[in-house]
Amino acid sequence: MAAGESPLHQFEINRLLPIEIGGLDVSFTNSSLWMVIAVGAASLMLTMSMSRGALVPGRWQSIAELAYEFIAKLLSDSAGREARKYFPLVFSLFVFILFANLLGLIPYAFTTTSHIIVTFAMAGCVFIGVTILGFVKHGARFLGFFVPHGVPAVMLPLLVPIELISYLIRPITLSVRLFANMLAGHTLLKVLGGFIVALGFFGILPWAFIVALYALELLVAFLQAYVFTILTCLYINDALHMHEH
Amino acid sequence: MASSDRPPSFDDLDARLKKARGGDRPAPPSPHVAAALGWRLAIEMAAGMAVGGIIGWFLDSWLGSRPWLTLVLVLFGVAAGVRNAYRLTQKRSAGPERPS
Numbered sequence: 207m208a209a210g211e212s213p214l215h216q217f218e219i220n221r222l223l224p225i226e227i228g229g230l231d232v233s234f235t236n237s238s239l240w241m242v243i244a245v246g247a248a249s250l251m252l253t254m255s256m257s258r259g260a261l262v263p264g265r266w267q268s269i270a271e272l273a274y275e276f277i278a279k280l281l282s283d284s285a286g287r288e289a290r291k292y293f294p295l296v297f298s299l300f301v302f303i304l305f306a307n308l309l310g311l312i313p314y315a316f317t318t319t320s321h322i323i324v325t326f327a328m329a330g331c332v333f334i335g336v337t338i339l340g341f342v343k344h345g346a347r348f349l350g351f352f353v354p355h356g357v358p359a360v361m362l363p364l365l366v367p368i369e370l371i372s373y374l375i376r377p378i379t380l381s382v383r384l385f386a387n388m389l390a391g392h393t394l395l396k397v398l399g400g401f402i403v404a405l406g407f408f409g410i411l412p413w414a415f416i417v418a419l420y421a422l423e424l425l426v427a428f429l430q431a432y433v434f435t436i437l438t439c440l441y442i443n444d445a446l447h448m449h450e451h
Numbered sequence: 452m453a454s455s456d457r458p459p460s461f462d463d464l465d466a467r468l469k470k471a472r473g474g475d476r477p478a479p480p481s482p483h484v485a486a487a488l489g490w491r492l493a494i495e496m497a498a499g500m501a502v503g504g505i506i507g508w509f510l511d512s513w514l515g516s517r518p519w520l521t522l523v524l525v526l527f528g529v530a531a532g533v534r535n536a537y538r539l540t541q542k543r544s545a546g547p548e549r550p551s
Contacts, residue, residue, distance in 0.1 A: 367524075367527045368527055368531045368534055369531070370531075371499065371502055371503050371524070371528050371530075371531035372499065372531035372532070372534055372535045374502050374506070375495070375498045375502050375528075375531060375532065375535060378498040378501065378502055379491070379494050379495055379498045379535075382498060383490065383491060386490070387490070422483065425483055429483070429484075433487070
């Protein structure tokens with residue numbers, strides 16, 4: 207197998223439009239291109255499908271309304287009615303991740319969400335935003351979030367650092383989960399694709415497996431966008447209501 | 452509201468449907484959802500250790516106490532990871548179904 211056909215070759219970043227501002231490399235890469243395509247496709251689909259605004263929705267309008275209601279219900283179920291303010295953020299996150307994941311499944315496309323820096327940037331924004339929200343909402347009392355109640359004071363020096371670290375883990379797990387799923391799935395698809403060529407006639411076996419795996423990857427694309435979204439909702443809930451048992 | 456002119460048999464349809472489907476017991480998770488949960492538990496525990504180690508490393512370089520804070524915070528990180536993983540499984544068995 208040539209070096210250019212390695213299963214990891216698909217994740218390579220190429221500069222399409224080299225730009226450098228103040229010593230910083232801010233080139234427009236294939237990753238940026240596919241992010242722009244994801245945003246464009248999502249905006250186009252949502253605006254086009256809602257442009258008629260018919261009372262009895264057509265096919266496209268149903269999809270848009272279904273997505274809207276799904277996320278609206280998810281948000282109010284997991285974070286309460288006050289969280290409705292944050293709907294635009296949550297909906298944009300869901301649609302962007304979903305489109306990035308799905309576009310990545312098109313052959314020869316680039317999967318932006320298979321790069322940890324992309325997912326970590328989103329998770330980091332969510333984490334910082336939610337922490338600021340908690341402090342704005344509760345002031346210094348938000349620090350009480352890290353003190354488990356009903357625990358003897360002797361144990362607190364041990365438990366508060368644990369709570370603090372388990373809070374700081376959040377952006378890591380949020381980003382690693384999405385990135386690892388995408389990376390693993392796409393690598394596996396490429397590896398199996400290589401087997402098809404190598405095995406000749408018996409390549410029909412990995413070929414059949416790829417068909418099944420592709421269906422699974424479609425599910426994973428949805429599931430991971432959903433998981434990212436619901437965890438964002440749960441974090442917003444924690445910031446708004448702290449631990450109200 | 453329109454609830455008064457609804458046929459009465461409609462109201463308990465939900466209850467009867469639920470009973471026929473085996474009560475409130477949630478359906479067993481599909482293999483994909485179970486695999487996603489497994490992934491999540493593993494990532495949770497590994498990330499705990501990593502975050503504890505990284506914080507410890509930076510604190511050590513700052514305070515010049517090289518191995519000690521890293522060691523202690525890695526242990527705290529492991530504990531935090533296990534705690535998050537534990538909390539995750541508790542939430543699943545107790546509360547309403549929340550897929551991974």
